[in-house]
Amino acid sequence: MSESNNTQISFVLNGQPVKAHVQTHHSVLDVLRNTFELYGARESCGQGLCGCCTVIVDGKSVSGCLALAADLDGTQVETVEGLDASGQLDPVQQAFIDCGAFQCGFCTSGFLLMSKQLLASNPNPTESEIKHYLAGNLCRCAAYPEIIQAVRLAADRINAGSQA
Ligand code: FES
Ligand code: FES
Structure with a gap:
């Protein structure tokens, strides 16, 4: 070379x-x-x-x-x-854990980063908006229902926190 x-x-x-x-x-x-x-x-x-x-x-x-x-x-x-550089899990990470939004976890880092991007631009996404935004991320374990649930949970927690 x-x-x-x-x-x-x-x-x-x-x-x-x-x-x-x-x-x-x-x-x-x-x-x-x-x-x-x-x-x-x-x-x-x-x-x-x-x-x-x-x-x-x-x-x-x-x-x-x-x-x-x-x-x-x-x-x-x-x-x-x-994502957890502050020493605390990001709300999206915590929601993925709480919803069991992974199986093998191979796809998870991509889904976490994209979910965080989504919530930064759209703090209250509908299920269809989540599906659309995450359409470029594939999960071979088909954990899609739990992933969508986790993004919604993270959104609810972030929004509740910002109103507190
Ligand atoms: S490994 Fe890069 S998009 Fe699949
Ligand atoms: S959790 Fe296995 S590929 Fe998504």
């Missing part, structure tokens, strides 16, 4: 400034897992179709299996590991 295929990137990862040396062909998933040992985002389809590798870059969801690590330079990146 030639030296010119190396590039150094700097970005903010779950609130912390970080640097990494990456090859130009490395994916976001490669750098998260191999450089930072963050394993929450997972590769399943590897084709941008399932949402298991979802991370949030500058506020937008990205398929970590397809996005290039070099493009992270200068961005703000959030992964599932950042």
